[in-house]
Amino acid sequence: MEVGVNGNVFSRSFPELSHLATHSWFKILWQYSSSYDVKIFFHDRFHIQPTRERDISIVDWFIKHGISGDLLGTLNRVRKFYKVHSLADILCADGHTVDTVVFSRRPRPSLRTFSWERPTPSDFVQWEQTIRSITSPSLQCSRTLGPYLRSPHIPFSWFSSNDNSLLSTMHFPTKVTTSTNAATFQ
Secondary structure, eight states: OOSOOSSOGGGSOHHHHGGGSOSSHHHHHHHHHHHTTOOOOOOGGGSOOOSBTTOOBHHHHHHHTTOOHHHHHHHHHHHHHHTOOBGGGTBOTTSSBBOGGGGSSSOOOOSSOOOOOOOOHHHHHHHHHHHHHTSOTTOBOSSOOOSBSSOOSSOOOEEEOTTSOOEEEEETTTEEEEESSGGGOO
16 A cells, blocks of 8 residues: 555565655565565455556556656555555546645545655646646546446545435535536536
8 A cells, every 4th residue: 555556566576666655664575575586465356456447556557657756655644645556546437537635735534544644845836737747738637447347445525315316525524515507517
């Protein structure tokens, strides 16, 4: 979770990603397994599974776009603050458009445990600039995600009544807006 990649972190490049992990026994084990070419495997049930078809971790998405080093560390700090792991966590339901809530500078709720982070104002600026630089001017991602494979770890903020006559959105932590006319939503 801390490094922010999918699958078995021990199978990933320690020199490339080690700066994303805090100094701990886990990082030391990863370093030794990398140095001595020791293979360590976790059962698949311990791997974070994709939320949607064609989903990718945010860290891997950044790496795919050529981001590394200190900037990747900065982005990872903001990623953990927002409690996001994958592209599905920052895209709208259309699987294509970045949800601007990831520029709000407010942490989001999650069913997963993330480390507590305190990004600097310049970290937030880097996060937003980077996401805007690798998406279109209208925040469209070149990668479109498919259908949901499982429930997201970030609770849904849109709800409908049983008869579908009312649509409500929850602005975490407490404000709820309800409407019978979609045009009145903010």
